[in-house]
Amino acid sequence: IDLSVSWLGLSMASPLFNASGVMCRHADELDRLAASCAGAVITKSCTLEPRAGNPEPRYAALPFGSINSMGLPNEGFRYYLDYARRYDYGRGKPLFVSVSGMSADETLTILGELARLDLPCLPEVNLSCPNVPGKPQTGYDFAASAALLDAIVRIYPKTFGVKLPPYFDPVHFDMMADVLRAYPTLGFVTCINSIGNALVVDVERELALIRPKDGLGGLGGSYVLPTALANVREFARRLPDRHVVGCGGVTSGAEAFMHILCGATVVQIGTCLYEEGPGAFERIAAELSALMRSKGYRTLDAFRGRLGTP
Numbered sequence: 001i002d003l004s005v006s007w008l009g010l011s012m013a014s015p016l017f018n019a020s021g022v023m024c025r026h027a028d029e030l031d032r033l034a035a036s037c038a039g040a041v042i043t044k045s046c047t048l049e050p051r052a053g054n055p056e057p058r059y060a061a062l063p064f065g066s067i068n069s070m071g072l073p074n075e076g077f078r079y080y081l082d083y084a085r086r087y088d089y090g091r092g093k094p095l096f097v098s099v100s101g102m103s104a105d106e107t108l109t110i111l112g113e114l115a116r117l118d119l120p121c122l123p124e125v126n127l128s129c130p131n132v133p134g135k136p137q138t139g140y141d142f143a144a145s146a147a148l149l150d151a152i153v154r155i156y157p158k159t160f161g162v163k164l165p166p167y168f169d170p171v172h173f174d175m176m177a178d179v180l181r182a183y184p185t186l187g188f189v190t191c192i193n194s195i196g197n198a199l200v201v202d203v204e205r206e207l208a209l210i211r212p213k214d215g216l217g218g219l220g221g222s223y224v225l226p227t228a229l230a231n232v233r234e235f236a237r238r239l240p241d242r243h244v245v246g247c248g249g250v251t252s253g254a255e256a257f258m259h260i261l262c263g264a265t266v267v268q269i270g271t272c273l274y275e276e277g278p279g280a281f282e283r284i285a286a287e288l289s290a291l292m293r294s295k296g297y298r299t300l301d302a303f304r305g306r307l308g309t310p
């Protein structure tokens with residue numbers, strides 16, 4: 001069974017890696033991911049300056065997933081560019097750098113610096129952070145997304161990707177795909193970010209579970225799997241010459257299989273990694289491999305994007 005993936009000039013021994021934000025804020029966490037069975041590594045979304053993020057409690061594990069309103073805590077982009085400079089690309093694990101400036105200008109400044117370094121890492125531009133109070137998700141504003149992408153391709157000449165929020169209407173899949181299609185250097189779209197602004201209630205204490213935004217936070221984990229799969233399949237259909245990175249609700253080999261069957265080239269793991277630790281990559285890869293064997297598939301290409309309709 002061959003779980004390898006070659007895409008965007010990269011090669012990965014496993015299609016699985018971390019979702020930005022999980023176990024990737026500090027260099028030691030990133031090194032731990034690089035030493036794990038993950039096929040790649042992505043950094044925490046970064047801003048121009050370091051940020052402490054939102055007041056705690058800002059994360060809670062739930063029966064079927066998680067809710068978070070971290071508020072973009074990160075070490076500032078220079079920290080991650082330094083990491084990207086020192087990273088050992090020779091070990092065959094691609095490095096992605098997630099960028100989520102507090103403004104379009106911040107994002108452009110960060111990408112301009114990244115372009116100047118001309119490193120092998122790829123940017124994933126986060127259009128979908130739901131947790132900075134007062135900061136709307138760019139991905140839900142199609143004109144703002146187009147304007148940002150227009151500016152990005154002028155200052156960042158190489159391949160990049162975007163992290164999208166979940167959409168819930170075919171008209172929105174159409175509109176966002178129309179925007180993204182216009183940028184030939186947009187090599188991948190990551191679907192999905194957490195489902196924004198959910199509210200989880202503690203009945204006994206009659207309190208929201210997290211403090212920021214009076215309890216509103218991004219939902220992750222098994223709760224979001226069906227929405228994630230729909231976004232993966234709909235964008236893979238609309239952007240057949242780009243890659244879709246699946247993200248959302250992967251806790252097992254079967255769920256990784258679902259994302260790839262829906263068209264994902266590779267798959268990110270968030271909540272499950274946060275709760276289980278990096279051993280999740282080895283377990284899920286083994287489960288995926290066993291499932292493929294039971295179905296007679298020897299490679300991921302044998303079933304990628306082949307979901308049918310009854």
Ligand SMILES: O=C(O)c1[nH]c(=O)[nH]c(=O)c1I
Pocket residue numbers: 021045068069070071072073100126128129130131132193194218
């Ligand atoms: O609260 C966060 O830091 C956060 N949390 C998320 O669930 N998605 C995001 O893109 C971000 I930047």
